[in-house]
Amino acid sequence: MSTHSSRLVARVMVAPSVLLLLIWMIVPLAMTLYYSFRLYRLISPDRTGWVGFTNYIWFVNSPEFWQAMGNTLALVGGVLAITVTLGILIALLIDQPVKGQGVLRILVIAPFFVMPPVAASILENLFMHPQNGLFAALSMSFDAQPILFLQDYPMSSVIAIVSWQWLPFATLILLTALQSLSSEQIEAAEMDGASAFNRLRYIILPHMMRAITVVILIQTIFLLGIFGEIFTTTQGGPGSASTTLPYMIFKQAIAAKDIGRAAAGGIIAVILANIVAYFLMRGIGRHLDA
Amino acid sequence: MARAISPRRKALTTLAAWSAAFVIFFPVLWMVLTSLKTEPSAVAMPPQLFTADWTLENYAEVWQRSDYPRFFWNSVIIAFGSTLLGLAVAIPAAWAMAFVPGKRTKDLLMWMLSTKMMPAVAVMIPLYLVFLKLRLIDTHIGLVLALMLMNLPIIVWMLYTYFKEIPSEILEAARMDGAGVFKEIVYVLTPMALPGIASTLLLNVILAWNEAFWTIILTTTKAAPLSAFIASFSAPQGLFYAKLSAASTMAIAPILILGWFSQKQLVRGLTFGAVK
Numbered sequence: 001m002s003t004h005s006s007r008l009v010a011r012v013m014v015a016p017s018v019l020l021l022l023i024w025m026i027v028p029l030a031m032t033l034y035y036s037f038r039l040y041r042l043i044s045p046d047r048t049g050w051v052g053f054t055n056y057i058w059f060v061n062s063p064e065f066w067q068a069m070g071n072t073l074a075l076v077g078g079v080l081a082i083t084v085t086l087g088i089l090i091a092l093l094i095d096q097p098v099k100g101q102g103v104l105r106i107l108v109i110a111p112f113f114v115m116p117p118v119a120a121s122i123l124e125n126l127f128m129h130p131q132n133g134l135f136a137a138l139s140m141s142f143d144a145q146p147i148l149f150l151q152d153y154p155m156s157s158v159i160a161i162v163s164w165q166w167l168p169f170a171t172l173i174l175l176t177a178l179q180s181l182s183s184e185q186i187e188a189a190e191m192d193g194a195s196a197f198n199r200l201r202y203i204i205l206p207h208m209m210r211a212i213t214v215v216i217l218i219q220t221i222f223l224l225g226i227f228g229e230i231f232t233t234t235q236g237g238p239g240s241a242s243t244t245l246p247y248m249i250f251k252q253a254i255a256a257k258d259i260g261r262a263a264a265g266g267i268i269a270v271i272l273a274n275i276v277a278y279f280l281m282r283g284i285g286r287h288l289d290a
Numbered sequence: 291m292a293r294a295i296s297p298r299r300k301a302l303t304t305l306a307a308w309s310a311a312f313v314i315f316f317p318v319l320w321m322v323l324t325s326l327k328t329e330p331s332a333v334a335m336p337p338q339l340f341t342a343d344w345t346l347e348n349y350a351e352v353w354q355r356s357d358y359p360r361f362f363w364n365s366v367i368i369a370f371g372s373t374l375l376g377l378a379v380a381i382p383a384a385w386a387m388a389f390v391p392g393k394r395t396k397d398l399l400m401w402m403l404s405t406k407m408m409p410a411v412a413v414m415i416p417l418y419l420v421f422l423k424l425r426l427i428d429t430h431i432g433l434v435l436a437l438m439l440m441n442l443p444i445i446v447w448m449l450y451t452y453f454k455e456i457p458s459e460i461l462e463a464a465r466m467d468g469a470g471v472f473k474e475i476v477y478v479l480t481p482m483a484l485p486g487i488a489s490t491l492l493l494n495v496i497l498a499w500n501e502a503f504w505t506i507i508l509t510t511t512k513a514a515p516l517s518a519f520i521a522s523f524s525a526p527q528g529l530f531y532a533k534l535s536a537a538s539t540m541a542i543a544p545i546l547i548l549g550w551f552s553q554k555q556l557v558r559g560l561t562f563g564a565v566k
Contacts, residue, residue: 009471010386017383018398018448024439025405031416090310093372098304106550107315113549115500117520118538122321125531132333132531134320140337167314172553225409228502232521246411253415266412277407281400 035263042257057262064240068248078159078225087170095178112168116228123161124233154234154242161229170215177211217280245269313468325535332532348536357412367430369498372437373491376445402443410503428510444535450488489555499545516541
């Protein structure tokens, strides 16, 4: 099958994709690297020059940086924990012989198709708003003070919004994995007197491990870049309480108009993403039969 | 499922499953309901359901005020344009990787996926400047290119997974009959891979439709799609709940309907065939 000429043809066919992605990656990356060592502020565009690692030093020494790192970690970790745990529970429920499974799937998948700005503004205004939101109405019906979600719990609110968007994805993939588990195996365990918890612990969860890994890998790819949800709701605030690393870079570029510092932050983010990518790709490599 | 389950337990699990699904779906439902209320009714406390004033006026007003058709068509052009262009580039690549795999094919696929992990914000300014230089800001072609490149790794991966499942004997038979590579792709492979190509198309149209970073950064008015329309809508008018809901419903309705039809393929597609 793989003669010399067919190998050559194959290379030619792969080339456009690889070239395009290389350009898409390398050109902006090289430019970001260049700016990261330059003094470049949009307010004073005439003052330029090489500044060595000054931008990097400023970025890493900024108190906001460590908070942003923590927030990024909280966002990715929090959403993963919530979506995987709830995803397993809901998948187990839907997998039971219940009426109307097809309709259930359609209801559960819906949030995944809602674009991030819509999801964020609907949850922010119709649900979390302290005067007119549904949650406020709920608090008031218990004679309690409405919770100021975005003000007092900005990071948790963002995590909740993003979790709502990604829960369908986790649930449906875990459900698909669950449905491929043979019922004989479960029945055999049941006959042997295994309790419901032991069946879950020793048969169902191990069977779902591969799907859980895939959910974690794919979601991390998208979660590392979360931006729109924060932009629409908290704008990184109050203060920098919900500023993630991408959002901190955005603020440097757009609000502070300091391209040099934003670029240095960009390079730091790329390095961190690559470290995560390295570990994820090793994981995904084992689980995807390429 | 031959297990004997008591009717009582069955009723309980059915109730629990439906409640969970309803809670997940509820924000979408509430948005649609709010979009059908008058403004005072939409912000009334306590929230109104059976006593609400129902109206279709919000849709009429959003339609008149905001030039919805233009945003809609921009979304269609950008989502389908970027996906079709991506397919044109990716089909040959995925074909080659699936049927003439080399030693480094797997690494290449991994590398492609890893490009998606680069935070978009990190390269926002350089890309903006490049687009400015090339006069691609606020143009359809600019956004089509950007979103095509953004989703290319996913398109290649999905196609690769689908192509892998086509038995290579069929291709060999075609080759015996003297079909060249081009004919092989057009007449033998494509018809067999059509379901896979179709679901790749659907999923990537959904991803492109919902993209809300590059579409906002790289457009102003002429080429702005629905994601930018919503972002501009939610900002200033704080308490126009009914109109916000109507605009939001109009922005997500087309893709929600498309998504519901393709939800089965979505799971397989987004996990690159790793979960079946």
